[in-house]
Amino acid sequence: MKRLIQRGLMFGNLIRVDSPALIERYNRALKALTGRTTGLTDFHIDISGYSYEVGEELGDHLYLNPNGVNRLFIILTTEQKTAPLLNAKFSTSRGILKQFIEENKAKLFALTARDAVSGELDNSVFDASSPARLFDIRTITVNADTTQSHVKNARALADRIERFRTEDDAWFDDALIAEMIELARTTGDVTRQPIDLARPTYTQDNFWTAHFGGLYVFRDVAEPGVIAVGDKHALGVMPIASTLDFGDRNGIAAFLEVNALVEPIIKARGVDGAAILRQKMDFILIDAATSAGIEIDGMDPRALHRLAQRMGADLPEEFLKLNQLVRWALNGGKWPRIASDDASYFYTLRARPDHPDRDLINMLLSELSPLDIRQLFICHKQAFYDAYARWPDAKKEYVAEFLHRDYAANKAGAREALFGGEEPRARPVTPPPKEDIIDLVGPWGAVRR
Template identity: 65%
Template sequence: MHRLIKRGLMFGNLIEVASPVLVERYNRALKHLTGKTTGLSDFHIDVSGYSPEIGDELGDHLYLNHNGVNRQFILLTTEQKTAPLLNAKFSTSRDILRGFITENERQLFALTARDAVAGELVNSVFSVTDPVRLFDIRKVVIEADTTEGTLRDADRLGQMVDRFKGEEDAWFDDVLIADMITVAKRTGDVTRNPVQLKHMEFQQDNFWTAHFGGLYMFRGVDHPALIARGDKNSLGELPITYTFDFGDRNKIAKFLDYNDLVEPIVKARGIDAAAILRQKMDFIVVDAAQESGLDLSGATRRDIRALARGNADRLPEEYHGLRKLLDWAENGAPWPKIKSDHPAYFYTLRAADTPLRDLVNMLLAELAPKDVRQLFICHKEAFYAAYAGWSETKKSYVADFLDREYQVDKAGARAALFGHDAPMDAPAAVRVVEPDLVQRVGPWGAVRR
């Protein structure tokens, strides 16, 4: 992984912790949450406060994420909102943490000026040893406080102030007044400078989880389903009508279509579809070259396309399907019939403009894994796992490409690939599904009993 680390493609944008004061605060929070401390004098942390160096030191890279659920966090600075989330077990965790920091930035800035803030993403389960437990996860609530209990004390002081103002004889209650003075020394004047974090809850109807080989949960759609990367039969009986795995290409395609979650790249507005298709084709050529043992060191786009022309008969069906689609887009050739069982099918799609677009692009990245750029952008865990198994030639080419083409303008690359313009007027023709048929057999066919 050294190529990725060197180019900032792995462990990039982490927050450095090097001052003795911050290290001491981190250790207090770490002790508070886990009972452990670090002996390191400098390290780097992600948005949750997890440090890969401390993970190595402790021999436990889940030291803030026991059992892979209810992720704990340590905030030393609000700048952590710009950092990635490493070792993610749920796709929603980073957005939750970033949203929490953003919504409470002023309060957290004041709190972290004196102490670390430690907390936890709390849901209704503490272990997911059985897939059925995932269905008990409905919402995540954030619990947080400083290691010195500033928020707890502020709440207590607020209650005492209300009592002091509201009770007729409170002026003569020496114990109450003494307690107020003692707590106020730790919290400051909460009447003028209230210290309180917003209560935040996050619904968990749709998410990806790394558990059980990788699962995509879609409950908040018209036609719910669970999609497994591995064998669906190994999951047992689940409280959802439809369960698919990556072998069910036709059913996954229908699921995405019936829920209006995808759109063809060539019909999307505001993007250069031809350029995107050409790049996908180049990645497929690179993958085929790896399997043939060809050296791609220093290869340019012209070299890759020359290689494709010279070896067209040996390229996989994904390449030829995209080539026909490109020919339609650029030259007016006949529309290619690329059905869902065609290897190129999921390469031709991107997520529609819905609240689930990031999750859908994540799924599409795994269904079209030879598009290494989309895999890296949309599903880093899957990218790193795939990268570890590539040849040195492909590792070098992909690392160089991402450094050259993506790192220089991340926002621009994402907008060019996945951005959406203002919605078009309603299309002239809309496909209508017979409701009675859907109610009888469901959109993916009858359920086998």
């Protein structure tokens, strides 16, 4: 992994924590959440406040993610919103945390100037002891406060201010006034500078989870289903219409088609489909060459073309089928038919760019086409790192250098060219309309019959 770390492709964009004040705040939050503290004088944290170094020190890399559900978080700075989420157990967690920080940026900036903000992504499920339990997760609510309960106290003060304004005898209630004064010592004037954090709730109908070897759950589609990375029979009875695994290539292809989740890259609007497929061919070629122990002369197109010529009859089937598509795109002729059980089939697809679960679908496609190292790295970091550890050194060097040179230099541009559209946002639950008493009976009360 040293090549990746040196090129900023692993543990990149983490937030360094090295000041005594920030470490003291982190420890207060960590103590409140887990009952433990760190003795480290510097470490790095991700968007949730998790630190690999602290995990090593504690001997527990799930110290902010007990049982892999209801992720805890510690926010020391709003800059964490740009950091990755390490040890992710659900695909929705980072998007929810990022959106929460963005939507409460001003309040969090004020609160983290004095204290750490900590909390939980609450999904009301406390264990994932069986695959069926995952289907009890419907929504995620963000609960957050400082270690000194600034938010809780601000809510209490706002409640007492409302009582003071509306109750007839509040001006003479010495106990109420004393409570307001005491709460205001810690919160300040909440009428001028509100510090209450919202408790947003987000839907989690379609998601990936690392539990049980990896599962893709799709409930908010026309024909719901779950797709397992491992053996579907090991999951037992699932409370959903369709259960597939990666061995059911035809079934997965039909599922993606009937739910209108994907489109052929070569026919996608606004992209150079032939160029994208040619790049995938290069990745497949490099894998075949390095696996066979054939030396790679260079990374430029001419060197890779010579490498393909040298391999000749040993070129893999995926390479040849994608080449047929590229020839069709450039020269026309008969449309090359690629069946869904063909090894190259999922390399030809991408998620529809306007779909709200675009990133989840591309994540699934990256696991179904693992030789496309760029898509695997972008869409599914953990699967990429697991695969990288098994590669020969020649492939590791090529991949690390390619990602550093061609992807890291323009990440946003690469994502736009490959997948299109803006990054989808977490979907909030729409609250039911409030039934205000005035709306129900009018300003003069109920009409008597």
